[in-house]
Amino acid sequence: MSGDDAQLDKHHHAPIVGYHRAPLSQKFGAPRQPNLVALTSVIEMLAPYDTPAAFVGLEAFSHIWISWQFHHNYIKKDNLANKNADTTKTTGFRTQVRPPRLGGNQKIGVFASRSMYRPSALGLSVVKLERVEVIQGRAFLIISGADMIDGTPIVDIKPYVTYSDALVEAESGFAPTAPTLLAVTMTEPAYEQFVALADTGQLINNEKAINIEQDTVTTLMHQMQSQLLPSDIDIIKALIAQDPRPAYRRTQINMPFTMRYKSVDVSFQLIAGNELQITAVVEVM
Template structure:
């Protein structure tokens, strides 16, 4: 039996997440848009015939920015600390969706908004992505509602969706958002998505300092914020020049 498996990278994700901090911990928690651009020969439009009939897709992808283990890049981690459990309780790696897995492969279900066809090539517009910009895609498969959705399924420590925090923008942050919107460098849809992302509490589970200011990049803006109790206070919104 072969011990290793080689898979092709069929495409790359273009998303507004240029840093890992702030990415939702599960897909479809926030309807973040993204584009999947395919590498030849996988970009042939014929390979996507019939895909328009499906509303959602499974994406199989690679955790391409994982840090190598300090002792050995190949060392198998048997246990991890899920953020959902406060980062203190250990569970088996196969009882989690941790990025530190033997294969370093991820699985996400996303909404298929549109198959974009041009000159015999195709790319996909999706929503609900929990993927870093540049994430390699190794396969896509259609989501089949009658078999993939199991309403009575048990989800262990993640049975219910996470509780959401309240959002409050300071006067300074609100004025900065208005200025960027006026310059057509930002829009209210992006502001709404940022609110939804922050409401999920992107902080590491072990951090709980009401005075600490965090920074999160989303597309071409940087957001600074604090979290006190159940409230996120957005302090500033500035343009990033990439």
Template sequence: MSDHNASLDDHHRAPIIGYHRAPLSQKFGAPRQPNLVALTSVIEMLAPYDTPAAFIGLEAFSHIWISWQFHHNYVDKTNHESKDKQVNKADSRFRPQVRPPRLGGNQKIGVFASRSMYRPSALGLSVVKFERIEIVQGRVLLIISGADMIDGTPIIDIKPYVAYSDALAHAKSGFAPSAPTSLDVTITELAYHQFTQMVVNQQLYKEPSEPYTVAAVIDKVRTQLIRSDIDAIKALIAQDPRPAYRRAEVNKQFVMRYKSVDVSFQLIESGQLQITDVVAVVL
């Protein structure tokens, strides 16, 4: 490689400026597009990008653009002959076509005509609602809602959303002209009791005066259940995270991890999705 090409490669390397901290730690259950579910989450900025001076003026905007990385496209593979753990691409081959869920998971289209995670850059782009900035221990935390990112997502860039140029009223949206239809979601008495009991138990074991630290703020978003979480869980399941080819399967259990619980749900005869079980997980 020439010195010229090497310098270009260095120039185009994008730094990770922060990490997304959220109730969803797995891809299954995450909204397929932003702003479908008003789920609150946090962007933890990293040094030196966590200085408050870098965010002066951002509070004047209601929404922001987030550039981020599909980090679950990568898997940990352990070399059993050594103790080193290496991160490799799950599949490094270029995929020119994908099967969008909106088309039933059967029809293929070009990857550049989709928002598929399996793209050459492994980069995502989302517009989310900007709630507020919190300065904790001298560091910046961005409180947002409506993200379609999971916990641990690397953040590459943040820019303000400008309505007059970013919102184009007459734009065509191809195979996704409108938001997907949400399904009705019910919950069994047993599952609701399980959920409410876990909320009570967490409150009982919670320290009476936890210090206001970055770790405490993130832990609250990622693991601590509150009563209104049941509405968030229902809204996520209403988006129907099941694979498109399995959506006709009645009484087939699927499990979505939310904060510190695994939520089981299934399609029932009435055509509704029903939450049947809520079980605590060890994090």
């Protein structure tokens, strides 16, 4: 290493350009990879990065790359408890992790995984760009298929280019195909609870553009983060079908789990070898 290299700052300081606003406020239940569930969400850009001129030409691309931060990374808490022998107290660096895809038991190198416990704490996702909306002079990106939760800091946005980014001959190691989905059913009481809580209004969706004269930023965030709609039942089932439960509990029958979605807590449990059942939908108080 040259003397000049030794003087360089070991950390790259990237600005936060926006925040992800989504129905999922907790890690549990969030898709482990992008584009597994067609979940609609919003990237709220911050000033000065919310200037509409910065997005001219972006809508010509169907998908975008998003660089983001794992803001619910509790590695510092883990360090204090010293639960992982591979964790260095001073840096929080884990050399190995246990991917859920491998049953949560087999260890692999952190750089061979997409674990949140990585030196940069950065995530990278390809999502579908539904459209760019301009509200009150600010740019908002309406996207679908994100694997980020509400409040995720956004570091950068770039267009997805098929000829260089889509490599059909690429090998995917221990994850060659999408995870197998589980069947999801719903008890009648749970369905009645959902219906009673669902709003009959219309979500700002892929087919209905925002009326700039009437809809405000507050309205948009309410619709994306809180307003429960009849169509949300399909999204909830799709999220649960991904099986968000810890790998070591996936054989436990009748063990309850709760996923927070928008303004409700959705309880579900395994009732058979490949069937998860929603048992309750309760409003978050």
